[in-house]
Amino acid sequence: NAGVTQTPKFRILKIGQSMTLQCTQDMNHNYMYWYRQDPGMGLKLIYYSVGAGITDKGEVPNGYNVSRSTTEDFPLRLELAAPSQTSVYFCASLAGPTSYTFGSGTRLTVV
Amino acid sequence: KQEVTQIPAALSVPEGENLVLNCSFTDSAIYNLQWFRQDPGKGLTSLLLIQSSQREQTSGRLNASLDKSSGRSTLYIAASQPGDSATYLCAVRGGFGNEKLTFGTGTRLTIIP
16 A cells, blocks of 8 residues: 555663664655654654655754665664653655655654 | 644534634745644544645635735634544645645644534
8 A cells, every 4th residue: 555654653662772763655755754743742853855865854853863775765763762752753755745645653652 | 943833722612513723834935734634643644735826725524724924724624523523733834945844733623422
């Protein structure tokens, strides 16, 4: 099925651990985004990419890293997890002027 | 820096009523504005997208308007149903060369049967 696929759906990390959130899209979209959503809040942009090999910081990039080696994949890396990174993470993609397509999210808890 | 505000934060209305959700943004240099629906514990579903050159978009019982010069958008829901209960988020995409999407904090809508 076409769309944005995120894995895992849920994860519990201990403080100081690292992990990679995976995001894959099969629509050949150039633009991809990572957002986080804290309880009762809107979404805040972490990182985005306008094409393979190009990434840029969003509003809240500290504590995260990304890479974009292919058009399809845009993984988000958390190094040294902290409780403040407990959130729901959404990946999205965009092609031209059309609407965004969002993944179903990854719910991360850091304890 | 673009800021997006949604008022009210929560709204409860009886089934069958028409209602309006509001969204305002500080920088009028936008490319488009999009309304999303989010059900508890779920991802985002796109409802309507309005390009900066458009004034409104309609889909079924939903109508979204855009007044770019005043930095406002409204989402009108006609004949509300319990299934409309969800959080509604608006988001604006920046102008040319700025592909970022800035979200409001959402309006949590409850339709009372």
